[in-house]
Amino acid sequence: MESSLLVPEEHVLSTLERDGSRRWMYPRLANGYFWHIRRIVGYALIILFVSLPHIKIAGKPAILLDIAHRRFTLFGFTFLPTDTLLLALLMMTIFLTIFLLTAILGRVWCGWACPQTVYMEFVFRPIERFFDGTKGVGGRPPERTAGMRRTLKYIVYFILSVFLAHTFLAYFVGVERLSRWIQQSPFEHPIPFFIMAGTTVAMMFDFCFFREQLCLIACPYGRFQSVLLDRQSLIVSYDYKRGEPRGHLTKSLPVLSNEKQGDCVDCGACVRTCPTGIDIRKGLQMECIHCTQCIDACDAIMNRLHRPMGLIRYSTQNAIDGRRKSWLRPRLFVYPVLLTVVISAFVITLVNKKSFDVTVLRNFGMPFILAANDEVQNSMRIKLVNRIEKPLAFQLRVADRKDVMLDIKDTQIEVSGGAMVTQPVLITAPAKDFVDGEYDIKLSIQSSDGEERTVSCRLLGPSRPNP
Numbered sequence: 001m002e003s004s005l006l007v008p009e010e011h012v013l014s015t016l017e018r019d020g021s022r023r024w025m026y027p028r029l030a031n032g033y034f035w036h037i038r039r040i041v042g043y044a045l046i047i048l049f050v051s052l053p054h055i056k057i058a059g060k061p062a063i064l065l066d067i068a069h070r071r072f073t074l075f076g077f078t079f080l081p082t083d084t085l086l087l088a089l090l091m092m093t094i095f096l097t098i099f100l101l102t103a104i105l106g107r108v109w110c111g112w113a114c115p116q117t118v119y120m121e122f123v124f125r126p127i128e129r130f131f132d133g134t135k136g137v138g139g140r141p142p143e144r145t146a147g148m149r150r151t152l153k154y155i156v157y158f159i160l161s162v163f164l165a166h167t168f169l170a171y172f173v174g175v176e177r178l179s180r181w182i183q184q185s186p187f188e189h190p191i192p193f194f195i196m197a198g199t200t201v202a203m204m205f206d207f208c209f210f211r212e213q214l215c216l217i218a219c220p221y222g223r224f225q226s227v228l229l230d231r232q233s234l235i236v237s238y239d240y241k242r243g244e245p246r247g248h249l250t251k252s253l254p255v256l257s258n259e260k261q262g263d264c265v266d267c268g269a270c271v272r273t274c275p276t277g278i279d280i281r282k283g284l285q286m287e288c289i290h291c292t293q294c295i296d297a298c299d300a301i302m303n304r305l306h307r308p309m310g311l312i313r314y315s316t317q318n319a320i321d322g323r324r325k326s327w328l329r330p331r332l333f334v335y336p337v338l339l340t341v342v343i344s345a346f347v348i349t350l351v352n353k354k355s356f357d358v359t360v361l362r363n364f365g366m367p368f369i370l371a372a373n374d375e376v377q378n379s380m381r382i383k384l385v386n387r388i389e390k391p392l393a394f395q396l397r398v399a400d401r402k403d404v405m406l407d408i409k410d411t412q413i414e415v416s417g418g419a420m421v422t423q424p425v426l427i428t429a430p431a432k433d434f435v436d437g438e439y440d441i442k443l444s445i446q447s448s449d450g451e452e453r454t455v456s457c458r459l460l461g462p463s464r465p466n467p
């Protein structure tokens with residue numbers, strides 16, 4: 001009897017079986033033209049990823065994202081939390097560059113340069129194929145892989161994960177601190193040890209278990225592609241006009257394509273090779289990371305059948321649909337213009353960056369005190385922010401009034417690089433100078449690097465001079 005329940009479509013999600021269990025991906029390798037180029041790019045990038053924390057520019061690491069101390073060093077420049085505008089402009093530059101790159105080249109980052117793809121496809125996957133073999137159905141590992149081989153595989157994975165965890169942490173703590181941690185006993189520095197152990201576990205989890213799920217579930221970039229791509233963006237696409245109607249090769253059909261049958265022989269090679277398990281013949285999908293493996297797989301089939309290559313190829317949606325091809329579109333003007341504006345603003349802000357910020361704040365409590373000798377006292381706070389890396393010393397004085405006195409604990413205020421200090425100061429002024437209960441003065445702050453700033457300060461006092 002036919003079930004009245006709805007039967008789920010097969011593979012609603014590419015990595016999910018009908019019963020809801022995980023469909024494990026064992027993509028068959030298609031080592032064609034793009035794979036060879038991607039492999040060279042991939043290994044060059046791995047060398048770069050490992051080297052970047054060790055490379056010094058102007059005596060600083062090329063990249064150091066020191067979150068604990070809230071310092072971000074990028075290619076010789078250090079940004080502090082006080083550089084809010086610079087950091088905002090930098091983020092805008094990164095986002096606009098991603099928008100522009102995606103509009104032109106599609107998800108080139110995902111398929112060619114993302115560390116997840118690069119390490120998975122050119123380090124972990126080859127190791128898996130080496131230990132597990134590819135003799136099973138569709139290039140999968142055989143049903144039963146020898147226990148020893150599997151154990152060895154995980155030992156190698158673990159060693160690599162430890163190395164990757166160290167590389168990853170070097171971006172956040174710097175190589176010097178990292179090498180100190182390595183040389184010390186875990187009991188001396190339990191927290192760094194647990195951070196390291198946790199990162200290693202995260203690497204193992206990602207590359208042994210989570211894998212393509214990171215791209216499909218966790219990474220937001222794939223979700224944005226529907227708004228970042230347009231019909232003129234370069235994508236990996238199946239030429240359905242040429243390929244359909246698809247059909248298996250039979251003895252009765254000639255090897256060369258005829259009028260009735262399209263060039264796709266429905267061999268499934270493009271699906272078997274896909275690391276995210278999708279069928280590119282269904283059109284562009286969020287799961288497609290543009291790894292080009294299906295292009296290589298299909299080209300090999302076309303070659304074997306003496307048909308033109310490129311049934312699956314880099315193209316645009318308009319080109320595939322036979323519509324007008326044009327690289328020019330509004331976003332290709334808007335993004336570069338915005339990028340130019342943002343980069344110019346970033347450079348101007350960076351060049352004119354002040355070495356310190358100063359803010360005068362009123363202290364809590366009474367607004368003023370009437371002191372002896374017809375004097376009024378205001379309790380204020382001077383907030384000094386050192387915006388450069390080296391320590392600075394500051395001296396404070398009243399710039400424009402001779403009869404106003406400053407009572408400050410330290411005549412010289414020391415502020416270390418990137419830090420902030422709030423110094424209380426008692427300002428005493430003659431009561432006769434107050435008009436309508438207010439008296440405006442100017443404070444001058446001189447830093448040890450020669451920069452001087454003048455800030456306004458409004459003192460409060462009695463509405464009328466004391467009789």
Ligand code: SF4
Pocket residue numbers: 236270273274275276277278279280287288289290291292293294295
């Ligand atoms: S569809 Fe092709 S390009 Fe996209 S992820 Fe799968 S194999 Fe890679």
Ligand code: SF4
Pocket residue numbers: 238243263264265266267268269270271281297298299301311312
């Ligand atoms: S590899 Fe090419 S011929 Fe084979 S199913 Fe995919 S598109 Fe069709």
